[in-house]
Amino acid sequence: MKNEKEILLTLLKSKVFYVALAMLAGLFILDALGLKIGVAAVSGETSLGVSALSSAGFQFVSMLKIVPPIFLMIGLLDIWVPKETMIRFMGEKSGLVGIFIAFFIGAMSAGPLVAAFPVAQIMLKKGARYSNVLFFLSIWASAKLPILFFQATALGVTYTVITNLTLISVYLVGTLLIEKALSPQDKALIYGLAEQA
Amino acid sequence: MDLSTIIIYGIALALLIVSLVKDRGKTKKAIKKGWMAFIKILPVLIPLFLIVGIVLSLVTPAMIKQVMGEESGIIGVLIGMVIGSVAFMPPFVTFPLGAELLSNGAGYPQVAAFMTTLMAVGLVYWSAETKFFGSKAVILRNSMAFIASGIVAFVVWMVM
Known part of the structure; x- marks a missing residue:
């Protein structure tokens, strides 16, 4: 009961929720005006608003099918992996090992990027180096193994190899640059957010 | 599954x-x-x-086909990057769409720009990501992903 109340409260306090509702209302207004854009223009879908709600629902449900093991592993990691272990394998001095682990976990994952945020957060909470966590997030976003297979079948092996090798190299340099660009206060804020989780 | x-x-x-x-x-x-x-x-x-x-x-695949089919060159790459940043698509729609774009006459660099931003730059995730890491980290990550997509498009242009 307490949880439900809290979810509702946070939801009602978030600005994006109202932005989303306003946009949704806008779609229904477009429907009422009889404007045919987006899906309404192509697939003979009668209502933009209804189609937005139904695809939101569909995407939400398909995400729910993937995330239970991810959150279970977040819980297990939180309880079983001590801070020292995380620092040793992914912390400031973990070097190539840390990068490799970040890559491996990111590439082996499944699910939308939003499911990676709590995983990244628990890594930070346990003392992983920021650049490693950022690298993990970037790999999750663009170079997951299942996605690579899909990419290679649809667009060819050459394309897949070139784009992903380039992406991985840019991310390797980029994550280190971002880490340098963040001031100690910025980092304190990020790790502070993770600490509360 | x-x-x-x-x-x-x-x-x-x-x-x-x-x-x-x-x-x-x-x-x-x-x-x-x-x-x-x-x-x-x-x-x-x-x-x-x-x-x-x-x-x-x-933002439907049909609309993307329309917009991306016409422009080539650097303008086409930029259009691809902007649409990719704003749009959201599940992977099983993304890649067939990429293949279709190619067969409709869009070039590999333009398609690469679109698809890499589509996956890595998430404007729809913005508010959620901010709650986890703060806005500065989110701006930096998305900028890096955006620049990375430009570089990927450039490399694809040179190599393919």
Whole structure:
């Protein structure tokens, strides 16, 4: 009961929720005006608003099918992996090992990027180096193994190899640059957010 | 359910069993922690998926085909990057669309620009990501992904 109340409260306090509702209302207004854009223009879908709600629902449900093991592993990691272990394998001095682990976990994952945020957060909470966590997030976003297979079948092996090798190299340099660009206060804020989780 | 999902379920289940064998109390705690992490993310997910639904109903593959088919060159790359940053698409729609764009006459660099931003730059994720890492980190990550997509398009242009 307490949880439900809290979810509702946070939801009602978030600005994006109202932005989303306003946009949704806008779609229904477009429907009422009889404007045919987006899906309404192509697939003979009668209502933009209804189609937005139904695809939101569909995407939400398909995400729910993937995330239970991810959150279970977040819980297990939180309880079983001590801070020292995380620092040793992914912390400031973990070097190539840390990068490799970040890559491996990111590439082996499944699910939308939003499911990676709590995983990244628990890594930070346990003392992983920021650049490693950022690298993990970037790999999750663009170079997951299942996605690579899909990419290679649809667009060819050459394309897949070139784009992903380039992406991985840019991310390797980029994550280190971002880490340098963040001031100690910025980092304190990020790790502070993770600490509360 | 695809193979990767099954594998992840398998790994999680195996870890759960190991944990249960080692320590029941700790396992209970772990499950509770995982559940709490999920509950915490729910209020972020609801508006996020509403926006995803809205974007999906406004930015359709047909529209993208129209816009990306006509422009080539650097302008085409930039258009691809902008649409890719704003749009959201599940992977099973993304790649067939990429193949279709190519057969409709769009070039590899333009398609690469579109698809890499589509995956890595997530304007729909903005508010959710901010709640986890603060806005500066989110701006930097998305900028890096945007620049990376430009570089990918350039490399594809040179090599392919």
